[in-house]
Amino acid sequence: MNCYLDWASTTPVISEALENYFQTTRKFHGNPSSLHIEGRKASGLLADLRKDAAEILGVHETKLIFTSGGTESNSLIHTSLLRKKHRGEIIISGIDHPSVYEYEKIYREFGFTVHILKAPGGFMDLHEFEKLLTDKTQLVSVMMVNNVTGTIQPIKEMIHITREFEKKTKRKIHFHTDAVQALGKIKFSLIDYDMDSASFSSHKIQGPKGIGMLFAKKFPQMLNAGGGQEFSFRHGTESLASISSFVTALRIIYRKYDANYKHAGMLQNIIIENVREHPELYTFPIDLDKYSTSPYITIVICHGIPSEVTARVMNDKGYSISAGSACSSKNKKKRERVLRNMGYDEHDASTAIRISTGPSTSMKQVINFCNTLNYEVNLLHKVLGKR
Numbered sequence: 155m156n157c158y159l160d161w162a163s164t165t166p167v168i169s170e171a172l173e174n175y176f177q178t179t180r181k182f183h184g185n186p187s188s189l190h191i192e193g194r195k196a197s198g199l200l201a202d203l204r205k206d207a208a209e210i211l212g213v214h215e216t217k218l219i220f221t222s223g224g225t226e227s228n229s230l231i232h233t234s235l236l237r238k239k240h241r242g243e244i245i246i247s248g249i250d251h252p253s254v255y256e257y258e259k260i261y262r263e264f265g266f267t268v269h270i271l272k273a274p275g276g277f278m279d280l281h282e283f284e285k286l287l288t289d290k291t292q293l294v295s296v297m298m299v300n301n302v303t304g305t306i307q308p309i310k311e312m313i314h315i316t317r318e319f320e321k322k323t324k325r326k327i328h329f330h331t332d333a334v335q336a337l338g339k340i341k342f343s344l345i346d347y348d349m350d351s352a353s354f355s356s357h358k359i360q361g362p363k364g365i366g367m368l369f370a371k372k373f374p375q376m377l378n379a380g381g382g383q384e385f386s387f388r389h390g391t392e393s394l395a396s397i398s399s400f401v402t403a404l405r406i407i408y409r410k411y412d413a414n415y416k417h418a419g420m421l422q423n424i425i426i427e428n429v430r431e432h433p434e435l436y437t438f439p440i441d442l443d444k445y446s447t448s449p450y451i452t453i454v455i456c457h458g459i460p461s462e463v464t465a466r467v468m469n470d471k472g473y474s475i476s477a478g479s480a481c482s483s484k485n486k487k488k489r490e491r492v493l494r495n496m497g498y499d500e501h502d503a504s505t506a507i508r509i510s511t512g513p514s515t516s517m518k519q520v521i522n523f524c525n526t527l528n529y530e531v532n533l534l535h536k537v538l539g540k541r
Contacts, residue, residue, distance in 0.1 A: 304451030
């Protein structure tokens with residue numbers, strides 16, 4: 155039987171969310187934009203679902219729109235900048251998701267100046283960040299929880315620095331965060347953090363794929379056009395069943411937050427303790443107890459063994475793990491970019507595997523995985539002549 159340890163990539167849909175999807179499909183077949191009775195029923199449900207999601211996140215419902223996922227949510231914010239007549243400066247995290255990081259090329263093509271903020275040791279350097287802010291800065295985009303390593307970035311502190319800088323220049327700077335890996339897994343407040351926008355994805359919290367959300371204090375003008383759905387910011391007929399399923403998963407993950415967090419921490423501790431016993435393995439960061447990281451994601455460096463080899467061998471043994479993020483799994487250079495921007499050398503970056511767990515991952519599964527990993531790494535070192 156396969157043991158799934160790649161929850162950071164995507165999660166199995168929880169039964170309640172799946173059942174809700176089918177119920178909504180059967181009961182609400184009207185277009186929310188239609189004026190007839192079926193359309194009004196669908197529109198009413200859409201409004202209720204938006205209100206429920208907003209209440210969970212502690213924001214007003216007019217500040218949330220539904221999208222196709224985290225990538226589109228990020229894209230909506232980043233492409234909106236291309237309408238600006240003045241080409242200023244952009245600050246992007248060097249360890250961000252490709253749906254943000256790849257905009258560096260686009261921005262440069264359109265005449266913007268782009269600064270890539272590295273993360274020595276895995277975390278944004280606040281002093282370096284403050285140095286990059288200028289009176290020409292228009293956008294800062296930094297993810298909250300890194301999807302490869304699980305490191306939690308000091309978003310609240312960065313936004314505070316940005317707001318203080320705004321007072322000096324009297325110019326607004328948009329601060330966006332990709333919160334896909336943070337939703338339901340670490341505690342944060344969109345309002346207390348004072349962020350301008352944040353992106354979320356359903357399939358990271360056991361909801362269906364193809365649906366997400368975007369929070370924005372104020373929705374900017376867009377490049378696209380359409381029928382005016384989602385406050386005229388994200389056009390296209392809403393997938394009501396997907397939205398309903400997503401909000402169901404959101405309710406459940408927030409209700410079970412404390413239990414899930416404790417469970418994830420217990421599993422991560424098992425991985426860490428087992429890795430410490432092996433001379434050729436170590437976690438990133440080396441001592442997770444001293445760093446701010448998500449307990450759901452653990453990176454293990456397998457000294458001397460390419461990550462794709464370890465991942466393939468463990469897959470053959472029934473364990474689904476990844477060599478970096480799924481979005482970059484087919485491109486080695488992109489896959490290693492995050493660790494390289496954290497200061498890791500080429501060797502370590504090329505030997506890292508990611509283990510990510512979820513609420514249904516059992517302690518027995520993780521212990522068996524660790525025992526198998528230790529055995530296979532020893533065997534691989536013998537075969538590769540490392541010992």
